[in-house]
Amino acid sequence: MLPLIISLVLLPASLIHAQPSPEVQKRIYAAIAAAANESNPDYTAFVNPFIGTDNFGDVCPGASIPFGMVKFSTDLTGYAPAGYVTDPTQTIRGLSPLHDSGTGSSLGTYGNFEIMPMTCPGGFDTCATMLSDRETFRKNNTDDASPGYFSQTLDNEIKMEATSTRRAGLERFTFPDGSKPYFVLDLSNDLPNSFVGGTMDIDPQQGRITIGGRWGSSFGPGSFSYQAFSCYDLLNNGNQTLDEYGIWEANAFGYDAKGLGQTHFNLTQSLIGDHYEYGALFSYAGTPKEIIIRVGVSFVSTDQACANAESEIGTSSFDDIMAQSIALWNEKLSAIQIDIANTAPNVTELLYSSLYRASLTPNNATGETQAQFAGTSSFYFDSLYCRFFRTFYPLMALQHPVDFAQIVDNYIDGWRKLGWMPECRANNLPGWTQGGSSGDVIVGHFAINYHNEAAALGIDLDELYSAMLADGDLNPMEWDIEGREVNLYTQYGYIPTNAIDPSSTGQQTREGSRTLEYAFEDFSIRQVALLLNNTADEERFLNRSLWYRNVWDKTVVSDGFHGFMQKRFPNGTFNFTDPIDCSPQDKDEDRECSLQEDNIVGFYESSSWEYSWFAPHDTNGLIELMGGNSTFVKRLDHFFDAGYYLAGNEPSFQTPIGYHYANQPAKSVQRVRQVVFENFDITPAGLPGNDDQAAMASVLTFHLLGLYPVPGTSQFLILSPFTPKYTIHNTYLNTSTTVTTQGFDPKSLNATIPDGAAAYVKNVTLNGVELSTKCHFDFYDVFRVGGEVVIEVTDDMAQGNDCGSAVPESVSMGGFASLR
Numbered sequence: 001m002l003p004l005i006i007s008l009v010l011l012p013a014s015l016i017h018a019q020p021s022p023e024v025q026k027r028i029y030a031a032i033a034a035a036a037n038e039s040n041p042d043y044t045a046f047v048n049p050f051i052g053t054d055n056f057g058d059v060c061p062g063a064s065i066p067f068g069m070v071k072f073s074t075d076l077t078g079y080a081p082a083g084y085v086t087d088p089t090q091t092i093r094g095l096s097p098l099h100d101s102g103t104g105s106s107l108g109t110y111g112n113f114e115i116m117p118m119t120c121p122g123g124f125d126t127c128a129t130m131l132s133d134r135e136t137f138r139k140n141n142t143d144d145a146s147p148g149y150f151s152q153t154l155d156n157e158i159k160m161e162a163t164s165t166r167r168a169g170l171e172r173f174t175f176p177d178g179s180k181p182y183f184v185l186d187l188s189n190d191l192p193n194s195f196v197g198g199t200m201d202i203d204p205q206q207g208r209i210t211i212g213g214r215w216g217s218s219f220g221p222g223s224f225s226y227q228a229f230s231c232y233d234l235l236n237n238g239n240q241t242l243d244e245y246g247i248w249e250a251n252a253f254g255y256d257a258k259g260l261g262q263t264h265f266n267l268t269q270s271l272i273g274d275h276y277e278y279g280a281l282f283s284y285a286g287t288p289k290e291i292i293i294r295v296g297v298s299f300v301s302t303d304q305a306c307a308n309a310e311s312e313i314g315t316s317s318f319d320d321i322m323a324q325s326i327a328l329w330n331e332k333l334s335a336i337q338i339d340i341a342n343t344a345p346n347v348t349e350l351l352y353s354s355l356y357r358a359s360l361t362p363n364n365a366t367g368e369t370q371a372q373f374a375g376t377s378s379f380y381f382d383s384l385y386c387r388f389f390r391t392f393y394p395l396m397a398l399q400h401p402v403d404f405a406q407i408v409d410n411y412i413d414g415w416r417k418l419g420w421m422p423e424c425r426a427n428n429l430p431g432w433t434q435g436g437s438s439g440d441v442i443v444g445h446f447a448i449n450y451h452n453e454a455a456a457l458g459i460d461l462d463e464l465y466s467a468m469l470a471d472g473d474l475n476p477m478e479w480d481i482e483g484r485e486v487n488l489y490t491q492y493g494y495i496p497t498n499a500i501d502p503s504s505t506g507q508q509t510r511e512g513s514r515t516l517e518y519a520f521e522d523f524s525i526r527q528v529a530l531l532l533n534n535t536a537d538e539e540r541f542l543n544r545s546l547w548y549r550n551v552w553d554k555t556v557v558s559d560g561f562h563g564f565m566q567k568r569f570p571n572g573t574f575n576f577t578d579p580i581d582c583s584p585q586d587k588d589e590d591r592e593c594s595l596q597e598d599n600i601v602g603f604y605e606s607s608s609w610e611y612s613w614f615a616p617h618d619t620n621g622l623i624e625l626m627g628g629n630s631t632f633v634k635r636l637d638h639f640f641d642a643g644y645y646l647a648g649n650e651p652s653f654q655t656p657i658g659y660h661y662a663n664q665p666a667k668s669v670q671r672v673r674q675v676v677f678e679n680f681d682i683t684p685a686g687l688p689g690n691d692d693q694a695a696m697a698s699v700l701t702f703h704l705l706g707l708y709p710v711p712g713t714s715q716f717l718i719l720s721p722f723t724p725k726y727t728i729h730n731t732y733l734n735t736s737t738t739v740t741t742q743g744f745d746p747k748s749l750n751a752t753i754p755d756g757a758a759a760y761v762k763n764v765t766l767n768g769v770e771l772s773t774k775c776h777f778d779f780y781d782v783f784r785v786g787g788e789v790v791i792e793v794t795d796d797m798a799q800g801n802d803c804g805s806a807v808p809e810s811v812s813m814g815g816f817a818s819l820r
Contacts, residue, residue, distance in 0.1 A: 020050045020053075020061075020086065020141070020142075020143035020144060020145070020684070021141050021142050021143055021144050022141060023144070024048065024050065024143075024144060024145070024146075025048070025682075027045070028045065028046060028047075028048055028349055029345055029349075031045030031046060032045075032046055032340060032345045032348050032349065033345075035340045036340055036341035037341075041340070042326070042330065043329070043330050043333035043334050043352055044146060044147040044148070044326050044329045044330055044333065044356075045146070046333075046348055046349055046351075046352040046353070047146060047147050047329075047333070047349075047352050047353050047356040048349055048353045048682055049061035049145040049146065049147070049150075049353070049356070050086065050143070050145060050684045051350075051353050051357075051682060051683070051684065051686045051687065052102070052357070052684070052686065052687040052691045052696070053082075053084060053085060053086050053684045054085065054086045054087070054683070054684035054685040055684070055685035055686075055687060055688075055689065056079075056104070056689050056690055057102070057684070057685070057686075057687040057689065057690060057691050057696075058081045058082050058101070058102050058103055058104055058690050058691060059082060059101050059102055059357065059687070059691050060073050060082035060083060060084060060099045060100065060101035060102075060360070061073060061084055061143075061145040061150060062074075062083065062084065062099055062145070062150045062162065062164075063145075063148055063149050063150040063162040063163045063164045063169060063325070064147075064148070064164055064325075064360060065148065065164060065165060065166055065324075065325050065328045065329070066328055066329065066331075066332050066359040066360075066403075067166075067359060067360070067361065067362065067363060067364040067381070067403065068164060068165070068166050068167075068360075068363065068364065069098075069166055069167045069297065069363045069364055069365045069368065069382070070097040070098060070164050070165075070166070070167060070168065070169055070295075070297050071097070071098070071099040071100075071101065071164070071360070071363075072095065072096070072097050072150055072162030072163070072164050072169045072171065072295075073095070073096070073099050073150055073162075074092050074093070074094065074095050074096075074150075074152050074160065075092070075093040075094055075095075075096055075108075075111045075114055075191060076090040076091065076092055076093060077090045077091050077093060077135060078090040080108055080191070081100070081103055081104060081105050081107075081108045081109060081191070082099055082100060082101055082102070082103070082108070082109075083096065083099045083108065083110075083111055083191065086143070086684045088137070088138065088140055091135035091136055091137055092116075092135060092136050092137070092138055092152065092154060093111075093114055093116070093131055093134075093135055093189070094114030094115050094116040094134075094184070094186060095114065095115050095116070095152075095160050095162060095171060096110070096111050096112060096113050096114040096115070097112075097113060097164075097169055097230070097295055097297050098110035098111065098112050098113070098228065098297060099111065100218075100361065100363070100383045100385075100426070100693070101357065101360045101361055101691065101693065101694075102357065102360075102361065102690060102691030102692055102693040102694055102695070102696075102697075103218075103219070103383070103385055103426070103690070103692075103693060104690040104692075105192070105218040105219050105426075107191060107192035107193070107218060108190075108191025108192055108218065109191060109192070109218035109219070109383075109426060109427065110190060110191060110218070110427070111189070111190045111191030111192075112190045112213075112215060112228050112230070113185070113186065113211060113228075113230040113232075113295075113297070114185075114186040114189060115171065115183055115184070115185050115186070115232070115293070116134050116136075116183065116184045116186075117154075117158045117160060117173045117175070117181060117182070117183055117291075118134065118136075118156075118158070118182050118183070118184065119156070119158075119175070119176070119179045119180060119181070119182060120180075120182045120283075124182075124244045124246070124258065124260055124281065124283065125258055125260075127182050127184065127258075127281055128184075129184050129248040129250055129256070129258070129277075129279065129281055130250035130251075130252075130256065130277055131186070131189050131277060132252065133250075134184055136154045136155060136156060137154070137155040138152055138153065138154060138155060139153040139154060139155045139157065142159075147325065147326060147329040147333075147356055148163055148164065148321075148322050148324075148325025148326050148328075148329060149161070149162070149163050149322055149325075150162045150163075156176075157176045158173060158174070158175055158176070158179075159173065159174040160172075160173055161173075161174075161318070163318055163321045163322040163325060164321070164325065165312035165313060165321060165324070165325070166312065166364060167296065167297055167298065167305075167308040167312060167368065168294070168295060168296040168297065168308045168309040168312045168313050169294075169295050169313075169321070170292060170293070170294055170295070170313060170318045170321055171292070171293045171294075171295060172290065172291070172292050172318050173290065173291045173292075173293075174289060174290050175287075175288070175289060175290075175291070177287075177289065178287050179287055180243075180283060180284070180286070180287055181283060181284045181287075181288060181291050182281070182282070182283045183281070183282055183283070183291075183293075184248070184279055184280070184281055185209060185211075185232060185279050185280040185281075185282070186277070186278075186279040187200045187211055187213065187265060187267075187278040187279045187280070188213075188267075188276070188277050188278045188279070189277060190215050191218070192215075192216065192218050193275070194215045194216030194217070194218075194225075195213065195214075195215055195269065196213070196214040196215060196216065196225045196268075196269050197213060197214055197267050197268040197269050198211065198212055198213020198214060198265075198267060199211070199212050199213065199264075199265055199266045199267070200247065200264070200265040200278070200279070200280060201263060201264055201265075201302075202245055202246075202247070202263040202264070202280055202282070203263070204242055204245050204263070206235075207233060207234040207235035207240075207242050208231065208232065208233050208234065208306070209231075209232040209234065209280050209282075210229070210230070210231050210232075210302035210305070210306065211229065211230045211231075211232075211302070212227065212228070212229040212230075212301070212302050213227070213228065213229075214226065214227050214228075215228065215427070216427075217426060217427050217429045217431065218426055218427055219385070219424060219426040219427075219431040219432060220424070220426060220427070220429050220430055220431040220432055220481065221429075221430075221481070224429045224430070225429075226299070226370065226427045226428045226429050227299060227370055228297070228298075228299055229297070229298045229299070229300065229301055229302045229304070229305040230295060230296065230297050230298075230302075230305050231295070231296040231297075231298075231302055231305035231306035231308075231309055232293055232294070232295055233293065233294040233295075233296075233306075233309060234282065234293055236291070236292040236293070236294070237315050239292075240284055240288065240291060240292070241284060241285040241286070242282060242283075242284060242285070243282075243283045243284055243285040244260060244281075244282060244283045245260075245261070245263070245280070245281070245282040245283075246258060246259045246260040246261055246262050246263075246280070246281055246282070247259045247262045247263070247264075247265055247278070247279070247280055247281070248278070248279055248280070248281050249276060249277070249278050250276070250277050251275060251276050251277065252275065255276075258281060265278055292318060294309050294313055295309060296308040296309025296310070296312075296313075298368055299365060299368040299369070299370050299382075299428060300367075300368055300369070300370065300374075304368075329356070329359075332355070332356075332359045332400070333352055333355050333356065334729070335355075335399040335400065335728065335729050335730070335731070336351070336355060336399065336701075336705075336726060336727070336728050336729075337726065337727045337729070338351065338723045338725065338726040339723060339724050339725040339726065342723075342724045342725075342744075343722075343723040343724065344722075344746060344749060346681070346682050347704060347722050347723060347749070348723075349682050350680060350681075350682060350686075350700065350704065351701060351704050351705075351722075351723075353682070353697075354694075354696075354697035354698070354700045354701045354704075355697070355701060356697075357691060357694040357697035358392065358395055358396070358694040358697045358698050358701065359400075359403075359694075360694060361383050361693045361694060362381040362382060362383045362384050362385075362407065362693070363381060363382045363383045364379070364380075364381055364406075365380050365381060365382045365428070366379045366380045366381075366406075367380075368380070369428075370428060371428070372417045372418060373413070373417055376413055376417070378409050378410060378412070378413035378416075379406040379407070379409045379410045379413075380410055380413070381406075381407055381410045382425065382426075382427070382428050383425070383426055383427075383693070384410075384422055384423075384424065384425040384426075385424055385425070385426060385431065385692075385693050386423060386424040386431065386432075386433065386434040386435065386438060390616075390650050390653045390654070390695070390699070390711050391653060391695065391698040391699040391701075391702055391708075391709060391711075392693070392694055392695055392697075392698040393407075393441075393442050393445055393446075393711075394445060394698075394702075394709035394711060395698040395701055395702065395709075397445060397446065397449050397450070397709075397779075398709075398728060398730070398779075398783060399728060399729070399730055400732075401446075401449075401450055401453070401457065401730065401732045401733070402457065402732055404446055404450070405446065405450070405454075405457035405458055405459055406458075407442070408442070408443050408446045408459055408464070409458055409459060410422075411439045411442060411443050411467065412443065412459070412460075412463055412464055412467050414439075414467075415463075415466070415467035415470055415471075416463075416467075418482060419470060419474070419476070419482075419483075420437070420467075420470050420471055420474070420476055420482040420483040421437060421439035421440070421443070421467050421468075421470070421471055421482075422439065422482070423436075423437055423438060423439060423481070423482055423483075424481070430481035430482055431481065432480060432481065432595055433479065433480060433481060433482070433484075434510075434595070434604050434605075435510075435513060435514060435517030435604060436471075436484045436514055436517040436518045436521050437471035437472075437482075437483060437484050437521055438517075438521070439467075439471065440468050440471050440472065440521040440524045440525055441520065441521055441524045441711050441712050443464050443467065443468065443528075444468065444524030444525065444527055444528050444712045445524070445711055445712050445713075446459070446464075447459075447461060447464055447465075447527075447528050447531060448527055448528070448531065448712065448713060448714055448819060449714050449779055451531055453732070453733075457732075461528075461531075461532065462532075464528070465528050465529070465532055465534075468524070468525045468528060469525070469537075470483070471483055471484060471521070471525075472484075472486070472521070472522060472525045472541065472544075473486060474486065475487040475501070475503070475504050476504065477503070477504050477505060478504070478505050478506065479504055479505070479506040480505070480506045480507055484514075484518055484521075485501065485504065485506055485514070487501045487503065487504065488501050489515070489518055489547075490544075492550075492568075492570060493547050493550045494511075494515045494547060494550040494551050494568055495511040495514050495515045495518070496511065496568060496569060496570040497511050497567045497568060497569055497570075497575045497602070498569060498570065499569075499570045507595060507597060509595070509596075509597065509599045509600070509602075509604075510599065510602065510603060510604040511551075511567045511568070511602050512551050512565050512566060512567050512602035512603050512608065512611060513602070513603040513604045513606060513611050513614075513651075514604070515547065515548065515550065515551045516548050516551070516565065516611055516614045516615070517614075518544075518547070519544065519545050519546070519547045519548040519615070520545070520548075520614070520615070520616060520617060520711075520712075522541045522544040522545045522547070523541070523542075523545035523617040523618075523712060523811060524711075524712040525537070525541045526538055526541035526542045526544075526545055526811075527712055527713065527816065527819070529541055530816075530817075530818075530819055531819050542811065545617060545618070545811060546618065546621070546811070546812060548565075548614075548615045548618070548621075549621070549625065550568070551565050551566060551567070551568055552564070552565055552566075552612075552625055553565070553566040553568075553574040553576075554625075555574075556574075556576065556579065556608075558578070558579040558580060558608075558609065559638060559642060561626075561631075561635045561638065562627070563612075563625055563626060563627075564579045564608045564609070564612050565603075565608050565611050565612045565614075566602065566608065567602035575602070577600065577601050577602055577608065578608075579607060579608035579609045579612070580607060580609060580644075581593075581601045581607055581608070582601050582603060582605070582606060582607045583606075583607035583609050583610060583643075583644045583646075584643050584644065584645075584646060585642065585643050585644060586607070593605050593606070605649065606646070606649055606651050607644065609639065609644040610639075610644060610645070610646060610649065610651055610652055610655075611651055613636075613639070613651070613652070613654075613655045613658060614651045616654050616710060616711060616712075617710070617712065617713070617810070617811045617816070618810045618811045618812050618813075619654075619658055619661040619808070619810055620661050620807070620810035620812065620813045620815075621810055621811070621812040621813075623661060623662060624812075629662040629663065629664075632658075632661075632662050633659060633662050633664055633667070636655070636658055636659065636662075637667075639655070640656075640671065640674075646688075647675055647678075647679040647680075647688040648679070648687070648688035648689035648690065648692075648696060650692065650695055653695075653699050654708065654710075656668060656671035656672050656674075656675050657671075657672065657708050657717050657719065659671065660717055660775045660776070660803065660807060660808050661807050661808055661810065662807075663801075663802060663803050663807050664801050664802075665718075665719075665760075665761060665774070665775050665800065665801060665802070665803055666760040666761075666797045666798075666800040666801035667801065668717075668719060669719055669720045669753070669759055669760055669761065669800070670752075670753055670759075672703050672719055672720075673720075673748070673749070673750065673751060673752075673753055673759070674751045674752065675703065676700065676703050676704070676722070676751075677749075677750060677751035678751050680696075680700055703719070703722070704721070704722040704723065705721055705722075705723075705726060705739070706718065706719040706720050706721030706722070706739070706741070706791060707719060710808070710809075713809075713816055714778050714779035714780055714819075714820065715776055715777075715778055715779075715808060715809060715816075716776060716777055716778070716779065716782070717775060717776050717808055718761060718764060718774060718775055718776055718777065718791065719761070720741070720748070720759050720760065720761055720791070720793055721739065721741045721744070721791065722749055723741070723744075724740070724741050724744035725738065725739065725740045725741065726738070726739055727739075728783060730783060730784075730786075733783075733784060733786075735783065735784065735785060735786030736786050737782055737783050737786045737787060737788075737789060738787075738788050738789070739789045739790075739791065740788070740789070740790045740791070741791050741793060742790050742791065742792040742793065743758045743762075743792055743793045743794065744758070744793065745757050745758035745759065745793070745795070748793075755795075756795050757795055758793045758794055758795045759793055759795070759800075760793060760794050760795070760796065760797050760799065760800025760801065761774045761775075761791055761792070761793060761794075761800050762774070762792045762793060762794040762796075762799055762800055763792050764777070764789065764790070764791050764792070765788075765789070765790045765792075766781065766782060766787065766788070766789055767787040767788055768788070771804075772804055772805035772806070773803050773804040773805045773806045773807075774803060774804050775803035775804070775806075775807060775808055776803075776806075776808040776809075777789075778820070780820040
């Protein structure tokens, strides 16, 4: 029998109308209930793709395979970076194949090649073609999605569905009885309105429309543009007959032209300033109830877009393609199997929905390269974005090392082609850097955990290390889009405020947070130097990894606590900013905290209160700076209780487990319960803001499993699982590791753990042998070899509030000095 749902956060009444179909949740809970008696369940049935489609979660619920280049979803008006939002006051622009998931670009990303079904009772010339004219409301409570499938019904009763492969998909449209189907296919519009120019060709005999063009970056310099191509096959293997066809052109000032029978556009961007829109308009003979359109996409050419559709879909049916997608998703999701019968249904849904989003991105565009990467023999992934390394890639390392190796190869190839590893790549273009060169932590984490298999996985560790050294030692001319501001960093031991480097360019802001991120990236370089027995570099980057201390100003006081990270001038004096600035408690609503040139706070989308906890490799060093364990714990309590903590901000991911380092792990368990149940739930608003390309999904996954990875290392911090048992399968290593929560108590699953509820870790055994510490263990001892882990929990907080022989490692205390 399934347990009761524990501490389920309900959707506010004001948002009830913004829900997808209520059948989605009913279907999920029915599947979870049925799976309690199944040995081989369909794990995709537990996934809710709509989690994070509200509350600025920016999740794309569209049809995709794991890491698919295409994600078929509708595009809506208003704030909709992923195309889709639940907000019923927004209208539907069309259905399109290209989207990112969990990115916060306010203008949106991609949204190219929108298609809109319609009925035009007055015929071809009366169809609404321009975007603002054709926008249509949805039929409320009909939105549906599951892994590999997306559906939305318009308020005119036309139903749109999609399923997909890696670079192609099928779109299925169901029309009201007796309706003649018309379609508008858009050449120029994308979500950020960035069309630079392109072509469109209609081949009525073949029943094919091809599009190619250039569009601008969604998160990078406006001078950059990328190319994209699509191929729309309209005849469904000869089962549909095209009737009218032609092109259209319009603008917002009354210009509305249609060219019946015309078949070609070749356009540049209008330089006079008026925004013209262009596309195709076509209809089908008779009044067919259902229309199926095959779509191929490419970043190389229209020919390749058509070839992608032909090779990946061919004559397969909609149901065939959907079944293939479900099989691929089950392969990913089944890597972690939980005790469904004894796990709360909302926990099951949260876990598998998170695992689903953790395999949505980055987008595998291998074979679809352009510019400097054209024709590369390496793997190529788009939509890498920034800084999402803290839990996302460690989760991938835990269960899917082959995928991880392909992405690492892609990072190394970026160094080969450009001189530095990619940072914040979006739309196949360099994007704005935020913290530095996060690729160092990503490839470093792979090297530390899979160096024995690196060659077999296609990774040359010497090349990997050379790519890291380029980031760590070479200052690019433009460090806003790649590399780091290394010259000044190494000259001063921190990034100074008001200092000139005459040989490079970049936004002179975020000096505090960039120094902290650089130091952590240096730690990752140190780890690989240690692995490769490069003693000189190991010492050099070990020293640099401690430079986080150089922006610690012990004289700053906030809320009675002494010492905070601050900006610093070249002469060594500090440049004070209030530690509360840019925190949730900041009263200045006009303060700039992101990439703006007037962000004078010194931190990126964060406060000094938050970033002063950031030294994941050396938390015990922070404890020393803050005055010892007692003060550290009081300060950490205050950080949460005063409202400075941001669950949706990556610098804070490890902070709730900081109590481990002060030898109070029971308080970490309490904080993680609070973090989960106050910030995550199974509604569309169930994320604490932007999913950050599954950063939120991956940190939630680890919380539910009772683990936390220290990035760039092989160490896991041990917490209290939210399920009585789970097994992690690593098919590449051919290992399975089962973690059992002995004494699991469902009553502990609350934001505040009730008295008498067993939640605190009493001891940990590995293959029958009790570990000397119950606060951490190593990947090499556990998941690389497989076996049985038992985490015994108790209701006695005092008994669970001691690590045993050792707290987790910190580099300044001699930690991470040897590798496996």
